[in-house]
Amino acid sequence: MDVQTLGITVLWTFLYGYLIVASIDFGAGFYAFYSKYTKRDHLTNRLILRYLSPVWEVTNVFFVFFFVGLVGFFPDSAYYFGTALLVPASIVLVLIAIRGSFYAFANYGSNDSMFYTFLYGATGLLIPAAMSTTLTISQGGFIRKTNDTVEFLGTKLFSNFYSWTVVALAIVSVLYISAMFLLFYADKAKDEGATPLIRKWALFWSGPTILVCALVFFGLKNQAAWHYENILNGNWWWFAASFLFFLIAVTLVYMKKNYGIAFVAVMLQYAVAWFGYGYTHLPYILYPYIDINKAVVNETMASALVVVFIFGLLLLIPALYLILRLFLFDNDYVRGKSSK
Amino acid sequence: MFNDPVVLSRLLTGLTLAFHIIFATIGVGVPLMVLAAEFIGLKRKDPDYILLARRWTRGYVVTVAVGVVTGTAIGLQLSLLWPSLMQVAGQTIALPLFMETFAFFFEAIFLGIYLYTWDRFKNPWLHWLIGIPVVIGATASAFFITTVNSFMNSPEGFKIVNGTLTQIEPLKAMFNTATPTKATHVIVSAYLTVAFILAAIAAFHLLRKKTLSAAETAYHKKALRLTVMAGLIFAFSTALVGDFSGKYLAKYQPEKLAAAEWHFDTTSEAELIFGGILDQQEDGSYEIKGAVKIPYALSILAGGAPNTEVIGLNEFAKEDQAPLIVHYFFDIMVSIGMYLTAISALFILAFRLKKLNPYNKWILRGVFIGGPLAMISIEAGWMYAEIGRQPWTLYGIMRTADAATTSTAVGPMLILFSALYLLLGTICTVVLLRMFKKNTVGKELQELAENHHARGEAMFVDDNK
Numbered sequence: 001m002d003v004q005t006l007g008i009t010v011l012w013t014f015l016y017g018y019l020i021v022a023s024i025d026f027g028a029g030f031y032a033f034y035s036k037y038t039k040r041d042h043l044t045n046r047l048i049l050r051y052l053s054p055v056w057e058v059t060n061v062f063f064v065f066f067f068v069g070l071v072g073f074f075p076d077s078a079y080y081f082g083t084a085l086l087v088p089a090s091i092v093l094v095l096i097a098i099r100g101s102f103y104a105f106a107n108y109g110s111n112d113s114m115f116y117t118f119l120y121g122a123t124g125l126l127i128p129a130a131m132s133t134t135l136t137i138s139q140g141g142f143i144r145k146t147n148d149t150v151e152f153l154g155t156k157l158f159s160n161f162y163s164w165t166v167v168a169l170a171i172v173s174v175l176y177i178s179a180m181f182l183l184f185y186a187d188k189a190k191d192e193g194a195t196p197l198i199r200k201w202a203l204f205w206s207g208p209t210i211l212v213c214a215l216v217f218f219g220l221k222n223q224a225a226w227h228y229e230n231i232l233n234g235n236w237w238w239f240a241a242s243f244l245f246f247l248i249a250v251t252l253v254y255m256k257k258n259y260g261i262a263f264v265a266v267m268l269q270y271a272v273a274w275f276g277y278g279y280t281h282l283p284y285i286l287y288p289y290i291d292i293n294k295a296v297v298n299e300t301m302a303s304a305l306v307v308v309f310i311f312g313l314l315l316l317i318p319a320l321y322l323i324l325r326l327f328l329f330d331n332d333y334v335r336g337k338s339s340k
Numbered sequence: 341m342f343n344d345p346v347v348l349s350r351l352l353t354g355l356t357l358a359f360h361i362i363f364a365t366i367g368v369g370v371p372l373m374v375l376a377a378e379f380i381g382l383k384r385k386d387p388d389y390i391l392l393a394r395r396w397t398r399g400y401v402v403t404v405a406v407g408v409v410t411g412t413a414i415g416l417q418l419s420l421l422w423p424s425l426m427q428v429a430g431q432t433i434a435l436p437l438f439m440e441t442f443a444f445f446f447e448a449i450f451l452g453i454y455l456y457t458w459d460r461f462k463n464p465w466l467h468w469l470i471g472i473p474v475v476i477g478a479t480a481s482a483f484f485i486t487t488v489n490s491f492m493n494s495p496e497g498f499k500i501v502n503g504t505l506t507q508i509e510p511l512k513a514m515f516n517t518a519t520p521t522k523a524t525h526v527i528v529s530a531y532l533t534v535a536f537i538l539a540a541i542a543a544f545h546l547l548r549k550k551t552l553s554a555a556e557t558a559y560h561k562k563a564l565r566l567t568v569m570a571g572l573i574f575a576f577s578t579a580l581v582g583d584f585s586g587k588y589l590a591k592y593q594p595e596k597l598a599a600a601e602w603h604f605d606t607t608s609e610a611e612l613i614f615g616g617i618l619d620q621q622e623d624g625s626y627e628i629k630g631a632v633k634i635p636y637a638l639s640i641l642a643g644g645a646p647n648t649e650v651i652g653l654n655e656f657a658k659e660d661q662a663p664l665i666v667h668y669f670f671d672i673m674v675s676i677g678m679y680l681t682a683i684s685a686l687f688i689l690a691f692r693l694k695k696l697n698p699y700n701k702w703i704l705r706g707v708f709i710g711g712p713l714a715m716i717s718i719e720a721g722w723m724y725a726e727i728g729r730q731p732w733t734l735y736g737i738m739r740t741a742d743a744a745t746t747s748t749a750v751g752p753m754l755i756l757f758s759a760l761y762l763l764l765g766t767i768c769t770v771v772l773l774r775m776f777k778k779n780t781v782g783k784e785l786q787e788l789a790e791n792h793h794a795r796g797e798a799m800f801v802d803d804n805k
C-alpha cells in the first residue's frame with residue numbers, strides 16, 4: 001500500500017470512529033432534550049448521562065485528529081478547504097463550542113436548566129447537518145479556483161437539492177445510530193423503564209434512515225456522475241452489504257433479541273457504506289483539485305506521521321480499552337450501582 | 341484596515357489565542373497541583389488535602405471543557421485563516437501537531453477515568469496513578485504545540501530550492517533551536533500561574549477570616565502553603581528559563597530582543613531599559629523618556645557578561661522590525677515574574693523563620709493579587725512572543741501578510757467569535773462561582789467530620805452533585 005492510500009485510510013477510519021461516537025453523543029443530546037420536554041426524562045436521562053459523562057471529550061478528539069491528520073498528510077487540503085470553508089467551518093466551531101461547554105456547565109456545574117438542555121439537543125442536530133455538507137462539497141462543483149484565490153459557491157450549495165438530502169441523511173442517521181446504541185445500553189443496564197421507550201425511537205428512525213439513504217444513493221447520479229460511475233463499476237456490493245446489515249439490525253430489534261449484536265450490525269451497516277463511499281471517492285479528496293496521489297505530503301513527513309500513528313495507537317488502544325471496560329462493559333457501573 | 345483580511349485574521353487569531361491560553365494554562369498546570377495534593381493527602385492520611393484535590397478537579401473540568409472547545413477552534417482556525425502557512429506547515433511541522441492530538445487524546449481518556457473513579461478502587465493509590473497520565477498528557481500537549489510555535493520563530497529542518505520545499509527533516513523541525521527554551525518557558529510558567537491562581541483562592545478565603553470555622557481556616561492554610569511553595573519553586577525555574585530565552589533571542593532573533601528593549605544601536609555594556617515612552621525625533625530616530633535604565637543589565641541578559649555586544653534595532657531594515665510596543669509586554673511579563681518570586685519567597689521565609697506571621701493581612705493580599713497578575717503575565721508574554729515575531733509568521737521565510745486567507749468574510753467571523761468568547765467567559769465564571777458557593781468548604785468539611793467513622797465510600801460527597 002502506498003503512503004497516500006495508507007494515510008487516507010487512517011484518516012477515513014478515524015472519521016468513521018467519529019461518525020459512530022459522535023452520532024451517539026449528538027443523538028443522546030437530542031433525546032435528552034426530547035425526554036425532558038415531554039417530561040419523560042426520569043425514564044431515560046440518568047442512563048444517557050451515565051454513558052456520556054466520561055466520554056464526551058474523547059468524542060471531540062476524533063474530530064480534531066481527523067483535521068490535523070488531513071493537513072499533515074495532504075497539506076493542500078488546508079489551502080483549499082481552509083480558504084473556501086471559512087464561514088461554514090466557523091459556524092460549526094461555534095456550535096461545537098456551545099455544545100461542549102454548555103454540556104460541562106450543565107453537568108459539572110449542576111445548572112440543570114431547560115435552556116442548556118435545549119442548546120445541547122439543538123446543536124446535536126445542527127452540527128452533523130453542517131458537517132455533512134463537506135461531503136457534498138468534496139464531490140465537486142461548489143469550490144472554484146481562480147488565479148489567486150479559492151472561492152466557495154455558498155448559494156449554489158444552499159439551493160442544491162442533493163446537498164439537502166445529505167443533510168437529512170446525517171440527521172436521521174444520528175438519531176438512528178444513537179437510539180440503537182442507547183437501546184443496547186439500556187438493556188444492559190436492565191433499565192425496564194427506558195428500554196421500551198428507546199426501542200420505539202430506534203424502530204421509528206430506521207424507516208427514514210433507509211429511505212434517505214436510497215435518495216442520496218440515486219441522487220448521486222446527477223450530482224457527481226464520476227462518483228456514481230465508480231460505484232456502478234463493480235463497487236455496488238458495499239452498499240448492498242450495508243442494506244443487509246440494516247435488515248439484520250432492525251429485525252433483531254423488532255424481535256426484541258440481542259440488542260448488542262443489533263448495534264454491531266448498525267456499526268457494520270455504516271462501516272461498509274462509509275468505506276464503500278470513500279473508496280469510490282478516490283483518488284480525489286476534493287474533486288477535481290485535490291488528488292491524493294499529487295497532494296500527498298513529502299515522503300519523509302508521511303513516514304514520520306505513520307510511525308507516530310502506530311506508536312500512538314499502541315498507547316491509545318489500551319487506554320480506550322480501559323475506559324470502555326470501566327464505563328461500558330462494567331455491569332455495575334452501567335446499572336448505576338457502583339459508587340462513582 | 342477593517343476590511344483587510346490580514347489585519348482581521350491577525351485579530352481573530354489573537355483573540356482566540358488570548359482566550360484559549362487562559363484555559364490552556366489552567367489545563368496544563370492544575371493536574372500537577374491536584375496530584376500533589378492527592379499525594380500529600382494519601383501519604384499523611386489527611387482528608388483535607390484529598391478534599392482540596394477533589395475541589396480543584398471539580399473546577400478544573402469546567403475550565404477543561406472551555407479549553408477543549410477553544411483548542412478545537414484555534415486548531416481549525418489555523419487552516420481557515422492562514423491557509424498558505426498551513427500548506428507549508430503541513431509539509432514541515434505536521435509531526436508535533438499530529439503528536440499533540442495523541443497526547444490530548446491520552447489525557448482526555450484518563451481524565452474521564454480519573455473524574456469518575458474517586459472511590460471506585462479499594463486501593464486509593466490506584467486512583468492517584470490514573471492521574472499521572474493526565475499530567476503527562478497535559479504537559480506533553482503543551483510541549484508539542486510549543487514546538488510548532490518555536491518552529492515559527494526558528495524554521496529549520498528543510499530547504500527551499502526554487503520555491504519548493506526539499507530535504508525535509510521532521511525531527512529537526514520539531515527540535516529546532518528555539519524549542520528547548522520556549523517549551524520549558526511555556527510549561528514552567530503555566531505551572532507557576534496555576535500555583536498562584538490556586539493560592540489566590542486560598543488567600544481570598546483567609547482574608548475573610550471572620551466567617552471561617554477553625555477547620556476551614558486550617559484547610560485554607562494547608563492549600564496556601566502547598567500552592568505558594570509550588571509557586572516559589574516554579575517562579576525561580578521560570579526566571580532561570582526566562583534568562584536562557586533572553587540569551588536565545590540575543591543570538592538567533594536579535595531584532596526581537598532589541599524591539600523589546602528599545603535597543604537601537606549595537607553596543608557592548610548595554611543598559612536595560614524599563615518602562616518609559618518613545619519620542620520620535622525629526623530625523624525619524626527615537627529618544628527614550630522617563631525610563632528606568634539599569635546599567636549593563638541588557639548585556640548580562642543577552643550574553644551573561646557586562647561587556648557582551650548586543651545587536652541594535654538599527655541594524656535591521658525598517659520593514660523587518662517588530663512594533664516597538666512589545667517593550668511594554670516584555671516589561672509587564674518580567675516585572676510580574678519578579679513580583680511573584682518576591683511574594684512567594686516572603687511568605688515562605690515568614691513561615692520558616694517564624695519572625696513574621698505569614699498569614700498577615702498584607703502578605704495574603706499580596707498573594708491574592710498574584711493570581712490575576714500571573715495570568716496577565718501569561719497574556720503579555722504571548723503578545724510579546726507573537727507581535728515580537730512580526731512581520732514574519734515563519735521567521736525569515738514567510739511574511740504574515742502573505743500567509744493570510746484572501747476571504748472577505750473574516751470580519752463577520754471576528755464578531756461571531758467575539759460574541760462566543762464573551763458568552764463562554766461570562767457563563768464559565770458564573771457557573772464556577774455558583775458551583776463553589778453552593779457547595780462550600782465548610783459544608784464539605786462538616787460532612788467529612790460526620791462521616792469520619794465510616795471511612796471509604798461515604799467519606800466524600802458525590803462529585804456529580
